[in-house]
Amino acid sequence: MSNLPDLEAWAIFAKVVELRSFTAAAEDLAVSKATVSKAVTRLEKSLGVQLLHRSSRHLSLTESGRELAGRAQQLLSLGEEAEDAARDDAANPRGLVRLAAPMSFGITHVGAALPDFLASYPDIAVDLHLSDDVVDIIGGGFDAALRIGALPDSSLKARRLGPIDRHLVASSAYIERKGRPEHPADLKDHDCLCYAYLPNPESWRFTHKEGEEAQVRPSGPLRANNSDAMMPALIAGHGIALVPDFMLAQHDPEGSLITLLPDWSAPPVALHLVTPPGRERPARVTVLLDYLVGRFSRQCPAD
Structure with missing residues (x-):
């Protein structure tokens, strides 16, 4: 050479x-x-x-x-x-920024957040990639990604923006038909609607407020790799689901779904902003990251 x-x-x-x-x-x-x-x-x-x-x-x-x-x-x-x-x-930041985000959260929150950003930075274009898959940020050429859940160890830099609570819920129609579980172990006898991209979709874990832990293998009539696709069946009374709070706010704004096992909680998850390793970033990336931190740290306040 x-x-x-x-x-x-x-x-x-x-x-x-x-x-x-x-x-x-x-x-x-x-x-x-x-x-x-x-x-x-x-x-x-x-x-x-x-x-x-x-x-x-x-x-x-x-x-x-x-x-x-x-x-x-x-x-x-x-x-x-x-x-x-x-x-x-x-x-005067300008150019293209490539951002990845989960499908449902991206449609509901990221898409809604972008107009204000684009108005403030008219010379910046955002390529928003929505998928519930864990995208390869470096291999895919992304400048940043929003991720929900526990993060595996990696060389990526992650900033925790705030917690996202998950709730075990069902419709009143389902409870009238199948009854209300009193303990996580009862879920084995219920129809469960499962989100395929949970860290461990084959197992739901819960912790009681007094410290007891329980684990159950959910089964039921529907398993989907997108939460939006699961919500109609949940609201129609076809089962019980473990749903993040932002999905409930979107699909059940009037609170018709009933919270089950209120003394039990699922393992905590959080919204993270993930970026490739390295310090130096173009100004167009930095201003978008700062905007996302400000926007979603307020919507998902730290616990």
């Missing part, structure tokens, strides 16, 4: 040519005169040609130096333009 060009030395050479002085170039770049001299010498050694005639009073370009001075100036200009563009982007 060939060595990368010494862009710093090229840029310093261009500045020396522009100002016709090692001292003036050093002052302009806020470095020592020795640093400037070493950079030019390093470039000459790398190229195998002399670029400048030096004397105590006079500095002039060699023939090779004249031929290369224009290219050095182009490299310096391109670098300055790139830095100016980056600073401008930081002051």
Whole structure:
């Protein structure tokens, strides 16, 4: 593999040519005169040609130096333009941000949150990917993801935005037909509607307010990989389901569903904002992350 060009030395050479002085170039770049001299010498050694005639009073370009001075100036200009563009982007964020979110939460909350953000940052476009699958953020080229649930260990950076409570609920029609469970163990005799993307969908775990723990294997007429698809059957009285609070707010705003086993709670889950490793992010990503933190930390306050 060939060595990368010494862009710093090229840029310093261009500045020396522009100002016709090692001292003036050093002052302009806020470095020592020795640093400037070493950079030019390093470039000459790398190229195998002399670029400048030096004397105590006079500095002039060699023939090779004249031929290369224009290219050095182009490299310096391109670098300055790139830095100016980056600073401008930081002051005026623009470009595309790719964000992943769970399907139901994304439709209900993320989609509703974006209009205010887009109004504030008209030069930013958001590519919103909704899926209840745990997407590969790095492999999929995403800048960030919102995730609900316990997070596995990984190299990703995660910020907890707040808790999401889950409630065991059923319709009054179901309770009239099948009765009300008094203990989690009773659920084995009930029709359970199951969400397939729970951390362990084959098992529901509960903890009593006095510390007792219980576990049951739910079974029933419907299992779905999307909570929205499960809600009509739940409301129609076809079973019992473990439902996050934001789904109840959306599908049962009047509170017609009945909470079961109120002294028992399912393991806590939370909303997280997950990003790839690394500190530096484009301004367009940073402002969206800050907006999401402000928006959902208020809606999901820390416990």
